[in-house]
Amino acid sequence: MRKRILITGGSGFLGKRLALALKDGPPVFLAAAIKANRTAKDFTGCPAFPVDIARVESIRDVMLETKPEIVFTCRTKICGPRGEAAAGVRGR
Numbered sequence: 774m775r776k777r778i779l780i781t782g783g784s785g786f787l788g789k790r791l792a793l794a795l796k797d798g799p800p801v802f803l804a805a806a807i808k809a810n811r812t813a814k815d816f817t818g819c820p821a822f823p824v825d826i827a828r829v830e831s832i833r834d835v836m837l838e839t840k841p842e843i844v845f846t847c848r849t850k851i852c853g854p855r856g857e858a859a860a861g862v863r864g865r
Contacts (some may be wrong), residue, residue: 775799779841782848783821784809791845792817802839 776799782788783803795801796819805813807823814821822838825831826848 776839776842778802778843778845779804779835779839780845780847781805781824781826782846783817783819784813785847785849788845788847789816791847793818799843802835802841804835804839811838 778795778799778801779847780788780792780801781804783792784805788803788805792801792803792813793816796817801817801819803813803817803819803821804824809855810821810823813819817862822835823831824835
């Protein structure tokens with residue numbers, strides 16, 4: 774059985790290259806910042822979904838749409854302009 778894969782941070786350097794390495798196998802979906810989705814999709818050929826990682830509703834919507842069995846987290850730390858964690862997200 775081919776498991777569905779979701780890659781968060783799918784528009785970044787690591788996320789796009791992981792998608793390229795996996796895309797000939799199981800279905801691969803990308804979750805990326807809204808502005809970066811087209812670039813990620815064009816680069817990898819994988820469907821890309823907009824996500825605001827700081828909003829639980831946004832994450833829920835992507836999970837319901839893609840129904841992944843495997844999730845790779847390739848996103849970077851989310852920070853505001855002065856380095857503080859954004860919207861209640863606590864990075865380490």
